[in-house]
Amino acid sequence: MEPLSAFALEEVTGWGRYPVRPGRVQRPERLDVPAGEEPLVPRGLGRAYGDAALPYTPGGLVVESTRADRIRSFDAATGRLHCEAGLSLAEILRVFVPRGWFPPVTPGTKFVTVGACVACDVHGKNHHRDGSFGRFVERLTLRTADGRLVECGPDREHELFRATVGGMGLTGLILDVTLRLKPIESPWMVLETQGMPSLDAMLEGLRLSAAHWPYTVGWIDCLARGAQLGRGILMRGRHATQVEAGSRPAPRSRRVDVPFDGPGWLLNPLFMRWFNQLYAWSHGTALKRRLVSHDTFFYPLDAVGRWNRLYGRRGLLQYQCVLPRAAGPRPIAILLERLAAAGAASFLAVIKDCGPASDAYLSFPMEGTTLALDLPNRGAVTEALIHDLNATVVEHGGRIYLAKDAVTRAEDFARMMPGLPEWRAVRDRWDPNRRFRSAQSVRVLGDPA
Amino acid sequence: MGATRGIGRAVARRLAERGDTLFLLGRDPADLSLSARDLEARGAAGPVGHAHLDLGQPDGFPTALDAADRALARLDALVVTGGLFARQDELATDPARLAALLHANFTGTVLLCQQTAERLAARGGGLICAFGSVAGDRARRSNYLYGASKAGLAACLDGLDLAYRDRGVRVLCVKPGFVRTGMTAGLPVPPFAGEPDAVARRVVAAMGAGRHQVYAPGIWRAIMLVIRMLPRAVLRRVQF
Numbered sequence: 001m002e003p004l005s006a007f008a009l010e011e012v013t014g015w016g017r018y019p020v021r022p023g024r025v026q027r028p029e030r031l032d033v034p035a036g037e038e039p040l041v042p043r044g045l046g047r048a049y050g051d052a053a054l055p056y057t058p059g060g061l062v063v064e065s066t067r068a069d070r071i072r073s074f075d076a077a078t079g080r081l082h083c084e085a086g087l088s089l090a091e092i093l094r095v096f097v098p099r100g101w102f103p104p105v106t107p108g109t110k111f112v113t114v115g116a117c118v119a120c121d122v123h124g125k126n127h128h129r130d131g132s133f134g135r136f137v138e139r140l141t142l143r144t145a146d147g148r149l150v151e152c153g154p155d156r157e158h159e160l161f162r163a164t165v166g167g168m169g170l171t172g173l174i175l176d177v178t179l180r181l182k183p184i185e186s187p188w189m190v191l192e193t194q195g196m197p198s199l200d201a202m203l204e205g206l207r208l209s210a211a212h213w214p215y216t217v218g219w220i221d222c223l224a225r226g227a228q229l230g231r232g233i234l235m236r237g238r239h240a241t242q243v244e245a246g247s248r249p250a251p252r253s254r255r256v257d258v259p260f261d262g263p264g265w266l267l268n269p270l271f272m273r274w275f276n277q278l279y280a281w282s283h284g285t286a287l288k289r290r291l292v293s294h295d296t297f298f299y300p301l302d303a304v305g306r307w308n309r310l311y312g313r314r315g316l317l318q319y320q321c322v323l324p325r326a327a328g329p330r331p332i333a334i335l336l337e338r339l340a341a342a343g344a345a346s347f348l349a350v351i352k353d354c355g356p357a358s359d360a361y362l363s364f365p366m367e368g369t370t371l372a373l374d375l376p377n378r379g380a381v382t383e384a385l386i387h388d389l390n391a392t393v394v395e396h397g398g399r400i401y402l403a404k405d406a407v408t409r410a411e412d413f414a415r416m417m418p419g420l421p422e423w424r425a426v427r428d429r430w431d432p433n434r435r436f437r438s439a440q441s442v443r444v445l446g447d448p449a
Numbered sequence: 450m451g452a453t454r455g456i457g458r459a460v461a462r463r464l465a466e467r468g469d470t471l472f473l474l475g476r477d478p479a480d481l482s483l484s485a486r487d488l489e490a491r492g493a494a495g496p497v498g499h500a501h502l503d504l505g506q507p508d509g510f511p512t513a514l515d516a517a518d519r520a521l522a523r524l525d526a527l528v529v530t531g532g533l534f535a536r537q538d539e540l541a542t543d544p545a546r547l548a549a550l551l552h553a554n555f556t557g558t559v560l561l562c563q564q565t566a567e568r569l570a571a572r573g574g575g576l577i578c579a580f581g582s583v584a585g586d587r588a589r590r591s592n593y594l595y596g597a598s599k600a601g602l603a604a605c606l607d608g609l610d611l612a613y614r615d616r617g618v619r620v621l622c623v624k625p626g627f628v629r630t631g632m633t634a635g636l637p638v639p640p641f642a643g644e645p646d647a648v649a650r651r652v653v654a655a656m657g658a659g660r661h662q663v664y665a666p667g668i669w670r671a672i673m674l675v676i677r678m679l680p681r682a683v684l685r686r687v688q689f
Contacts, residue, residue: 008635008636008637026634027631027634028631029453029454029455029458029631030480067630067631070483070484070486070487071486071487071490071491072483072486072487072490073486073490074490095466095490095491095492
């Protein structure tokens, strides 16, 4: 079949559906950088919330990797997987979970490509123990701006590797990835949940669980204030053993879809308060233990296809920051108070303790506590709130996650990210003209418009 | 044949995952090799070999089929998803391109299926699955040249199934609607567009069920039923 030459304009947007830019999207089955000099932005499954995978220039070139999804090799003795960058975690799970292998790190959705996992250096519920995705990558093949095919890894072209892991796809097009999967005994997860009455209890719960549980996370009710500030549910889990899973058949994933944009009332304050009450009530503070599928444990939202549409046409702004352990619980409390004061800005926040930072220049996680929340997009008010939250984050030595960001100012980001000058220096060597450029890199990383 | 891209890639993966033994035919040896490794990793039984086959060069078919026969020990099914595609405006003004498309999609594919049917019948039976298109069910002013190549092929597959079923050869004609693949990249996406994985699941199920024709996505069966019955006067008036 001969591919067509013409490419129609598409509305390109992130998972938060804000902002939106028209772009020419190429989806090649053999991934490569198109001929010519035109700037381009690499893109995977479009799960970054903000403008990380949007072209800056209206009508700009977008190279989507999703059709470059072939497995190059898999070593069943070691779990080493060599695959093209467009292979999704969903596909890895579908193919390899039945054989007893699992991604070493997974974010809260499985609909992400391996290339994007590298570019965002994604983290998961096991960060306190295992670190971020880049730690499990042995080799990357990049097509760099000068047209060269470059292999990099922890032991080769290490500078380029450190700049590419977490580098938002801006050091070159990631063509293929070699990573290590981890062995599991069953497709089931042992899940423990427990209500936590306050922020201190939540942080303590995460800390105590971290020693014994490979996966931990907390959900916080953002509407609770005063003594109840930070209350929520602590979840911890591990892969079930063969004995625990017993003769249970493999779980089947079910999916429903949101076929249209949600009405405005859906996320109004009353609804959210009711939702949170219900949620808190359903759990109480009792410890509950059960077996769940890995889909239920890692990807509860993936069960609802296009759930982002619930936030209506204006979309949502997701906010995720991490604050260093040394700053203590105070800045987290400040952020939660700000959110509660802003009134139904968010109804749920995800809280998680992170382990040591990686040596990748722009990698997000650092030793401390991360907070992630969805903010319905109400325009300037919401943006002002984010700048306000950013001020607190900067003040306490924290940082924000580019994969979620759509509004952070360049000067704020520079203050958060001490590795930024070094990253720029590596990029100056590999892509001095900024062939790889996104709406986000122009907004926040100082790329030319 | 055609397993490196689009629907063919998805169908080959389904077959690999259920443990079939596979052999790939196509034009680009590097691409064939990449797909062969992919299918091996996904569970194909034994090594996946490949050989050169160009639908535009029927002289090479016997050699390619011999190679498949040897590698598979016994060839018992042929799946042809490969073919050429181009927009109507490109075909209308470029006779060479039109000739190449008609030659590959009709002449080449018919010759390949016919030869394979003979081979399979001689050893007691098998399956042939090839791809027509909803574009072949009723001519459209915007797509009749590609549609004609697929209409001709569909007629051949229909007859092939009648002629060889007694000798154990089943023939399945798949008629995809608009499917989001590299082939249709850049075209405006109509309603009811399908994804290659879903189409592949349907195709593999139809292979097992012994059907002679399947629309994918399934809704196109109903759509084409209506479109085939539209009076010509209506087609003239609406931009179809």
